[in-house]
Amino acid sequence: MGGFTSKDTELSNMSNAGNLFSTFLSKQFNPTAAAVAQEWHTMFRGGGYPQADAIFDTGTNLVFQSLCDQIANAGCIFHGGNIGVDGDGFKILASGLAVTAAATVVPATLMLVDVLGWMRVTSITVTSAQSTIWGEAFTASSSTGLLLTYAQDWQNFSKVRFTTTGTLPTGLSLNTDYWLVRQGATTSKVATTYANAIAGTVVAYTDGGAGTHTLTCRLPRSSSGAMVNAIFFNPQSTALGAGTPGLSLGYTNSAGTQSRATPSSPSLPIGKTAAPASHILYSGATGAGKFGPFVPLQAADGGIRSVETIRNNATYTSGMYSVALVRRLAIIPVQVLGQAVMIDFTSNMYPSYPKIEDGAALYWLLKSGVATPANAAIDFDLNFGWS
Amino acid sequence: MGEPKSNADRKGRFVGKSKGTDQDSADSPAVFVFVDGEIGLKTQAEIERAHNEGRVLFRSFNKNLTVNTTAGFAQDLSGLPGNPVAQYFAGASGESTLMSYLLNDKGLDHGPSIAGYRKFVHIVDLMTVTAALAPSTLRLCDYLMFYPFIGLDEGLMELTNSRSYTRYEAREGVQIALIEQNPYAGGATVRLGYTNQDGVSGRLTPIVQLNSNLVGGAIATSNSTLAGASGDFMPLQSGDYGVQRVDTIEFFVGDVGTVCVCLVKPLISLPIYETTAPCQYDLWNHFGMLPEIRNDAYLNFIFKPSAAGTGAVTNTIHGNLTTIWEAR
Numbered sequence: 083m084g085g086f087t088s089k090d091t092e093l094s095n096m097s098n099a100g101n102l103f104s105t106f107l108s109k110q111f112n113p114t115a116a117a118v119a120q121e122w123h124t125m126f127r128g129g130g131y132p133q134a135d136a137i138f139d140t141g142t143n144l145v146f147q148s149l150c151d152q153i154a155n156a157g158c159i160f161h162g163g164n165i166g167v168d169g170d171g172f173k174i175l176a177s178g179l180a181v182t183a184a185a186t187v188v189p190a191t192l193m194l195v196d197v198l199g200w201m202r203v204t205s206i207t208v209t210s211a212q213s214t215i216w217g218e219a220f221t222a223s224s225s226t227g228l229l230l231t232y233a234q235d236w237q238n239f240s241k242v243r244f245t246t247t248g249t250l251p252t253g254l255s256l257n258t259d260y261w262l263v264r265q266g267a268t269t270s271k272v273a274t275t276y277a278n279a280i281a282g283t284v285v286a287y288t289d290g291g292a293g294t295h296t297l298t299c300r301l302p303r304s305s306s307g308a309m310v311n312a313i314f315f316n317p318q319s320t321a322l323g324a325g326t327p328g329l330s331l332g333y334t335n336s337a338g339t340q341s342r343a344t345p346s347s348p349s350l351p352i353g354k355t356a357a358p359a360s361h362i363l364y365s366g367a368t369g370a371g372k373f374g375p376f377v378p379l380q381a382a383d384g385g386i387r388s389v390e391t392i393r394n395n396a397t398y399t400s401g402m403y404s405v406a407l408v409r410r411l412a413i414i415p416v417q418v419l420g421q422a423v424m425i426d427f428t429s430n431m432y433p434s435y436p437k438i439e440d441g442a443a444l445y446w447l448l449k450s451g452v453a454t455p456a457n458a459a460i461d462f463d464l465n466f467g468w469s
Numbered sequence: 470m471g472e473p474k475s476n477a478d479r480k481g482r483f484v485g486k487s488k489g490t491d492q493d494s495a496d497s498p499a500v501f502v503f504v505d506g507e508i509g510l511k512t513q514a515e516i517e518r519a520h521n522e523g524r525v526l527f528r529s530f531n532k533n534l535t536v537n538t539t540a541g542f543a544q545d546l547s548g549l550p551g552n553p554v555a556q557y558f559a560g561a562s563g564e565s566t567l568m569s570y571l572l573n574d575k576g577l578d579h580g581p582s583i584a585g586y587r588k589f590v591h592i593v594d595l596m597t598v599t600a601a602l603a604p605s606t607l608r609l610c611d612y613l614m615f616y617p618f619i620g621l622d623e624g625l626m627e628l629t630n631s632r633s634y635t636r637y638e639a640r641e642g643v644q645i646a647l648i649e650q651n652p653y654a655g656g657a658t659v660r661l662g663y664t665n666q667d668g669v670s671g672r673l674t675p676i677v678q679l680n681s682n683l684v685g686g687a688i689a690t691s692n693s694t695l696a697g698a699s700g701d702f703m704p705l706q707s708g709d710y711g712v713q714r715v716d717t718i719e720f721f722v723g724d725v726g727t728v729c730v731c732l733v734k735p736l737i738s739l740p741i742y743e744t745t746a747p748c749q750y751d752l753w754n755h756f757g758m759l760p761e762i763r764n765d766a767y768l769n770f771i772f773k774p775s776a777a778g779t780g781a782v783t784n785t786i787h788g789n790l791t792t793i794w795e796a797r
Contacts, residue, residue, distance in 0.1 A: 094511035097589055097759035103642060104760075105710075106608060106735040108691070108700020129697060131704035133675045152708055160710035162642065176757040179738050181606050183541035183775040184693035420540075420604035420775020422740035428757040457696045459541065461606065461773065463738045465758055 085174060085435065086469055092428060096176060096467035103162030103173070104465045107131045109446060111187075111458040114319050115358035117450040122365035122375040124315050124406075125446040126197075130459055132157045138317035138404050141202045141235070144392065145215045148199045148240040148302045150441035152280060157445075158197070164440040165468050169276030173468040174428070175436040180414040181422035184458035189451035190416045192460065193375065195408040196442040198301045198310065199237075201389065202317065203405065206325075206398040211332060211391040217242070217298030222251040224287035227271045230262070230297065238264035239279050239441070241302045248293020253285040259300065260285075276302075276441055300388075303439040304409050307336035307387030311376035313406050313447075314353065314363045322357045323399030328371065329353050329364060331405070332391035335383040340390070342380045351377055353394065353403075362447070363403060375447050376410075411436040411444070416460060438466055510589060510795055516753060519793040525591075526792045528578040534602060534784035536684045538774045541693025543701045545648050545731075547612065547769035548686040550782065553577055558650060558729040562618040564629040565714065568767040569636075575767075576612065579792050582764035589759035592791035593739055596747035601778025602786060608701065608738045608771040611636060611763065613643065615731040616715060618650060621657050623723035628730070630714045636763040637734050638666075643711045644702040646731045646771065647679070647689040653726030655681020660719050661703055661730065666711030674703045676721060688771060689728055701771055702735075736760040736768075741786070762792060 086092040095101040110130040117123055126135040135157035141147045151158050165171030180192055201214050220232040228251055236242075240262045244254050254260065254272065261279035262270035273279035304310050314329050316322050328350030334340045344350060351364030352371025365374030379386070392405055412434070414425050427434055438444070446462075448454070510516060519525060532551040538544055548555050553575045560566030568574045571582070579588065590609070597603050613634035619626065637643055645661060657679040664670040678697030679689045692698040705712065715730050737760050739750055752759055762768065768790075778784060 090512040090514075092757065093513060093516075093753065093759070096757065097753075097761065098511045098587075100761065102758055102760075103710075104735065104737075105642070106644065106702065106738065108702075110696075110698075113696055129699070131699045131702060133699075133704045133707075154707050156707055158707075160705075160708075162710060177755070179740075181738075181740065181773075182693065183773060185540070418604065420606075421742050422604075422606050422738065424740070424755060426755060426757050429754070455694060457694050459693045459698070459700060461700060461738075463735075465756060467758065 089429065091469060092467065095469045101468045102465065104463060105159060105161065106463050107159065108459050108461045111448065111454050111456060112360035113457055116456055117454040118366065119450055119452050120367035122362040122447055122449045123360040124362065125448055126157065127319065127360050129457065132159055138200055139202065139402060143204045144201055144212055145234055146199055146201050146299050148237045148299055149197050149443045150239050150302055151443050152239055152441065153237065156443055159444040159464065161438055161442060161444060161466050164277065166440050167277065169280065169440045171440050173438040173466040175412055175438055175464060176428050176467045177424065177426045177465045178412060178414050179422050179424045179463040180416050180460055181420065182416055182458065182460045183420050184455065185419065186452050187454050187458045187460065188416050188419050190454060191449040192414045192416060193410060193447040194412040195410055195445055195447055196303060196439065197445055198303055198407045198409065200404045200406040201392065202402060203392055204402045206394060206402060209395050209397060211393040213391055214389050216388055217296055219294055219296050222290040222295065227284040228253060228287040229265065230270050230272065232268055235267045236262055236264065236270060238262065239276065241300045241305065242297045243300060244295060244297055246291060246293045246295045249291045250295060251291040252288035301407065302441060307385040309409050310336065310385040310407050311410065312386055312389065313375055313408060314377065314403050315406065316357045316359055316361050316363065316401065317404040318402060319359045320401060321359065322401035322403065324355050325353065325396055325398035326355050327353050327394035327396035327398065330393045331377060331389050333389045334387045336385035336387050338387065342383055344377055345380055374449065510759065516591065516793065522796065524794050524796060526580040527789060529789050530577055531785050531787045533782050534778065534780060535782050536686060536780040538601065538778040539682055540775050540777055541691065541773065542680060542682045543688035543691035543771050543773040545686045545688060546772050547576065551785065558615050558617045558648065560615065560617045563616050563626060565614050565616055565632045567614050567632050567634060568612045569765040570767050571765050577768035577790055579762050579766065579768060579790060583794055584764065586795045588762045588792050588794040590736065590752055590762060590790065591759060591793045593750045594747060594789040595739060595741050595786065596788065597741055597786045598744050599778065599784045600744055601776050602774055602784060603741045603744045605772060605774040606738055606740050609736045609768060610733040610771060611736060611766040611768055613637065613732045613734060615729050617729045618727045619718055619730060620727055621653055621720050621724040623720050625717055625719040627717055628715055633714065634732060636766060641711060641734065643732050643734050645712055645715060646702055646733050648729045648731050649685055649687040649689050649726065650729050651727040652683040652685060653724040655679065656722060657720055657724035658722045661715055662717035663715045664713040665709040666713065668713060670716060672706045672709055674705060677703060
C-alpha cells in the first residue's frame with residue numbers, strides 16, 4: 083500500500099477517497115549563528131513549527147539511537163500518522179511548496195530527509211577510529227510480559243533483531259524484526275510490529291530461553307541501507323571548539339558488505355573549525371575536504387546499513403558532534419524573496435514519488451546561497467497521499 | 470498514533486428519494502441514493518466530465534488590505550473589507566463559537582451544500598496590482614471555530630468548550646491560528662493547552678513569542694525573523710498533528726489587547742508572484758490533488774506579504790475560485 087499505479091489511481095485516492103494529508107508549517111534557521119554562503123545546515127534545532135529538537139545532543143557517546151516520529155522532543159515534521167496496519171506502510175510526497183519573507187535568505191536549497199537515527203560523539207579529542215554501539219547482551223525476565231534488561235538506554239521503538247548462544251526466549255525468533263517498548267533506562271518490552279509497539283501490545287513471557295542473548299539495532303526504516311547516507315553535524319546550540327579534523331566512517335553498505343570506508347582521496351571530509359550550531363561540518367564553499375551534505379561513500383556503494391566506526395583524525399578542542407543516518411526524499415529550491423516555489427513530485431516537474439515510510443522522522447537540511455541569518459523563517463507545505 | 474482518517478469512511482449508502490441524473494445538482498435539494506464506488510472524481514476524465522456537465526461553480530472575490538502590512542507578518546483576510554464581507558470573530562469571550570458559510574459568516578462563495586456529494590477546489594486565480602502585496606502567499610483555510618476576545622493578562626485562563634466543530638475529523642490536520650483582535654503592544658509569550666487528534670487532553674504547545682504587529686487581524690505568532698515565533702500556526706506537542714479543541718491559554722509575559730484563538734483547516738497555499746502577472750492554479754496539475762471543500766465550509770485566506778505596505782482600500786487582491794463536484 084502507499085503507492086499509485088497510474089495518475090487516475092492517484093487522483094482517485096488523493097481526492098476522491100481523501101487519502102491526503104497536508105502540513106502547513108514554518109521553520110526557522112538555527113537560533114545562534116548566521117550561515118556562511120554555500121554551507122549546509124540542519125534545521126533540527128531551529129525554532130518555529132515544528133519546534134526545535136532537544137534530542138540530537140543527548141544520549142550515550144557512540145551509541146546508535148533509532149529515531150521515529152513518535153519520539154518526544156524530536157521536533158520532526160508531522161505527516162499524518164501511519165498507513166500500514168502493522169506500521170509498515172508508506173505515503174508518497176505528492177507536492178510541496180516553500181517560501182520565505184525573511185530578507186537575505188534566498189537563494190537557498192531545502193532538502194527533505196528522513197532521519198533514521200544518530201550517534202552522538204563527545205569523545206572528540208580521541209583521534210583514532212572509535213567503535214560505535216548498535217547492540218549488546220541482555221537478560222530476559224517476566225514483568226507483565228517479556229522484559230529485557232541491558233546496560234544501554236535504547237530509544238523507544240528501536241527496531242532490533244536477536245541472536246543467542248543457546249535458545250531465545252519463547253516468542254522471539256532469529257532473523258526477525260522486533261521493536262523495543264522502552265520501560266526504563268535499561269529495560270524494554272518487545273513488540274512484533276511497529277504498530278504494536280505504539281499500542282503497547284508486547285510479547286508475553288513464557289521463559290527466558292538459554293545461553294547469552296544479544297540484541298542488535300537495525301535502521302528503523304530503509305533497513306537495508308539503500309539510499310541511506312550520513313551527515314556529521316553540530317547538534318547543540320554552542321559552537322564546536324577549534325579543529326579541522328578529517329572525518330570518516332567505517333560502515334557496512336546496503337549490500338551487506340562490511341569494512342567499507344569513507345574515501346580519503348582526493349580528501350577526507352574536513353570539519354570546520356568552531357563550527358556553529360546545526361552546521362554540517364564539512365560543507366562550505368571552497369577548499370579541500372568540502373562536501374555536502376552527505377559524507378562520500380566508497381566507490382559503488384548505494385547506501386549505509388550500519389556504522390561500525392567514527393573517526394575525527396585530529397581533535398576538536400571542545401563541544402560535540404553527531405552522525406545522523408538519513409534518507410534523502412526531496413529538494414525544493416527557494417529562489418526569490420516572497421515567491422513561493424511549488425514542486426509537483428508526481429508528474430511533470432519532478433516525478434520522483436518520494437516515499438514516506440510509516441514513522442518517518444522528517445526534517446529539512448538547508449544549503450545557504452547567502453549568509454542566512456539566525457532565526458530566519460521559511461514557510462512550507464507538504465502534501466502527502468497514499469492508496 | 471494509528472491510521473489517518475480517510476474520507477472513505479464517510480462514503481457509503483445515503484438513502485433518499487432519488488438518484489437523479491440531472492446536471493444542476495448545485496441547486497437541488499439534498500437527499501438521494503449514493504452507492505460507494507459509483508460516483509466520484511476518480512479519474513482525470515471525470516474532471517473534464519464535471520466541467521462538461523456543468524458540475525462546476527465559478528465565483529470571484531476581492532479583499533481590500535486596508536491595514537498596514539509588514540514583510541513576513543501573516544494577516545487574516547476574513548476581517549477585512551471586500552467580497553466576501555468581513556466578519557469579526559464576534560462571540561462570548563473565551564467560548565467556542567462555530568463558523569460556517571450558511572450560518573452567518575459567509576466567507577468565500579463555494580456554492581450550496583450538496584448532501585452526500587463532495588465538492589473540490591479545482592482552479593484558483595489570484596492577482597493584485599498593488600506593489601506591496603506581491604510577491605506574497607495566500608493560504609486558503611476552512612475556518613472551523615474560534616474563541617474570541619481573550620485578554621493577554623499574565624496567567625492561565627480556561628476556555629469554554631460549549632460546542633465542537635463538525636466539518637473535519639481532528640486528525641485531518643486542524644491547526645490553531647492566534648489572531649489579533651484588539652491591538653497589543655508586542656512581546657507577549659503564550660502557551661495553549663489542547664486536546665489532540667486522538668482525543669488526548671492535556672497536550673501543551675511550546676511557549677511561543679508573539680510579534681509586535683499592531684494591526685487587527687494579524688496572525689500573532691508570525692514573524693520572519695523573531696526568535697520564538699512559530700509562523701502562521703501554534704506548534705503542537707511532539708507527535709501531534711491535529712487539534713480537537715483548545716482547553717487553556719496561558720500568558721507568561723502579558724500584554725494589552727485581545728486575541729482570538731481560531732481553529733482552521735488549511736487547504737492549500739498559493740503564491741502571487743508579481744503585480745504584472747495574474748496567477749492561475751489548476752490544483753490537479755500543479756499540486757497533484759484536489760482539496761475537498763466540506764459542506765458549509767467557511768473559506769478565507771491567511772495572507773503573507775514579503776514587503777511592507779500602507780493600508781488602503783485600493784490595495785486589493787482579486788481572484789476566482791472554481792469548484793467542481795461529483796456526478797449523481
